[in-house]
Amino acid sequence: MALIQVLVLDQQMSSNVYAWQEILHRRCQSELHVVKRSNEEDDWTTLVLRDLQSLGAKVGLVAVPQFHWCDGAALDLVAISECCQQLNIPLVLDLTQSAGVVPLDWKRVRPMAVAASIHKWLLGPYGMCLAWLDRDFARHFVAMEAHEKHRVGADDEAWDNNGLMTTAGYPTAEIEGSQRLGVGGGVGVAAYIKGSEARAISSRLDPHEPLLAAAEKDGWVRQRRSIRFSSPITSSDTSHHVHGDLTIDCYANGITGDIDKKNFTLFVAPPSMVASRSIFLEMAPFVSNTFGVTEMPSFGVNQIDLRASQLNAEVMEHGLEQTLRTLQKEDPKHEGAYVVAAGHAGFYALKLAQRCPELFSSLVLLNPTFRGPLTTAAFNKQEEGDTISAMGLGALRRALWALMRIPFLGEALNAASNSPENIKKHLLSHVYSDEAHVTEEVVALNEEFALAGNHLPKAAFLTGQLDPLREREDLTPLLEGGFKVPTMILLGHDSPASVKADVQPLFVKADERAQTGEGERSIGVDTPGALRSFVEYPSLVGNLVRAHIQQYC
Incomplete structure (x- = not known):
């Protein structure tokens, strides 16, 4: 650095x-x-x-x-x-x-x-x-x-x-x-x-910027674009309408460095404790010679000041919708965006694609998830038949969300929970599959991500406020009639069992389409790695994504 x-x-x-x-x-x-x-x-x-x-x-x-x-x-x-x-x-x-x-x-x-x-x-x-x-x-x-x-x-x-x-x-x-x-x-x-x-x-002094700037090498040039964000308020707190700017770091590789809108691919980082658009920078060049990277509102570089009542899945999905509508408005001849979204952002994108398919040319879901860490822990206990522990985790989740919203205390809790030891433990448990990839540098960088910016959105992710879906059963109406846009689902082989079970209906629907022809073309692929498979194996995952997108260019 x-x-x-x-x-x-x-x-x-x-x-x-x-x-x-x-x-x-x-x-x-x-x-x-x-x-x-x-x-x-x-x-x-x-x-x-x-x-x-x-x-x-x-x-x-x-x-x-x-x-x-x-x-x-x-x-x-x-x-x-x-x-x-x-x-x-x-x-x-x-x-x-x-x-x-x-x-x-x-x-x-x-x-x-x-x-x-x-x-x-x-x-x-x-x-x-x-x-x-x-x-x-x-x-x-x-x-x-x-x-x-x-x-x-x-x-x-x-x-x-x-x-x-x-x-x-x-x-x-x-x-x-x-x-x-x-x-x-x-x-x-x-x-x-x-x-x-x-x-x-x-x-320039946050942990994201040096990484984003470092990608400007070997013929790659970067432009930062701003997109006006205005969030609808659906909660009881109707007095504070949110306005702000979302940004996309656009990269192009060529003599002119101009953005090729026809082949432009947008990568959307998931909300998490360590959210950063920079996670795509190794994989994206394998996908396209012109791409953009961004995060959800209030995460990473997109530090929009959302209140606790506005930190929900609807606002996250709306931020993605405004981004895609702006891109489409700037290039009316282009039928839709090529979108690659990871984690929770994958399900935000899927819900949006099913509702507004005209915004997409194709969609790639990288290790999609719809439960935060604490809601996943409670769900796993319930699945094991340990109802008491599940109820206890539910109470902990609600209490932690209340505590994290208290000024200074919330920041202190965020700092305490994101020690290098805790971060390494979580990276090894479900994020990376190869222990050799979890180096001291990787742990230190993720610690910087965890401690940078507003802690409240991270707490919202941790406690399940940003979960795109509540239950697996919610997938049934979402997927009724099949996928509305060409969709690829990539899932790391070593992802947690609960995530595999959550995503299984997507693979099933993709298989049904192959047999019945219902809905747009779709495919599910098992890859090496865990929830950050695209970071561990960027060329392998990137080439799979490229092959899928090229079918619709």
Whole structure:
């Protein structure tokens, strides 16, 4: 994984250094990049632009002021912002020295976040500040004490006269007994910067982005497309209509790098504790020379802020429907999408295909599932005749869902349940079939996936809130009349027995079609591997999918 850097100015105000310094300290692959002047005549803007052009994708975020607090030197934020936009680097501004007296061209600068203490030109009291956050950035709260007032050495004259900042940042030792959650002016309002550790620095500092960027090699180019998402509310909570953007990372292999809409294949990652669209990047090139990867709403890169009442299968299916309708609208001549969906996403796609077959040219279900971990555990106990244990697991599932919705407690429970030991155990139990594939790197990466982003969607998956179906019997009406679109079902041979039993009706229906001709062409294939068979055996699974799709190109 490439080293990611946050660009700051030498001796800039500590509030816009500590925030990043402390997050980066927890990430071994990240560090500060301090822009330095060799003399007072050097122009900060020129130096920042030089370093940005030199470092390029190594920079994950730029955090600078409009005026340097030490000497009042101005920065050309329009020029810096234009460079950041070209390189897709978020910009965070400290406007304490200028807010209220120097205008900011918001439309041209387009920062990701802006903060300013109000005790200067805004003529407010010490201990309070203003903050503005871009909508996509403002999703989760993490408290940060990003000032020097409670740090050892803050009262030393050297702090102001000579500067105590080094290439590692400012001193972090705290004065014993100092107040907590202040903003540097005595008793005051707590300052918060929104964003989890995975989201707060920038999209380049989450665990997904380096993997998605690394796939741009050997002639492959990437484009990120946004699709407007608006969720219908069907629960009692009708006052909060959800709006947001779903994204698709589109890859093309060729001289021009243009997306071939005719042969475009969409891969949809399942909701899970470790959801990431990057899981398809090894297999997808075997399927098509132009493809896109995405996740369900609120998972992976698609961090849409859904309330607990909106985390359900209907909203997930609606997100997929809006994605496919947008793709079809952009290319009316194309009859439908080639969709490859895994896990729960497979059943969301199947339900949508049976309801709206015009959106699909073909469908591939990779190890489809319709029960979350705890609903599966309860079902297995019931199947074994252990009704008491099944009832106990049902009560645990409901209690855990309630606890996970409590601020801070839910995050703590998510972190505790996703230790490296637990993740390795789960990967070996039903996700991978070959123990040799579960390396330390794989465990560490899945731990990052589990801890990144909002924990609530993960809790919804864990406790069964996102289950596409409740019972196997629900498959009977779903499959009435056969498959509505050409469908392939791939299931890893070493998948859990309960998953095999759940999916068996799909294989049976595929066999019936071969004998009766009812419905669209369909086929069920047993492959090596378990629920991540396409990760363990990407070329084998990819070539099977390619052969199926080529029949309908």
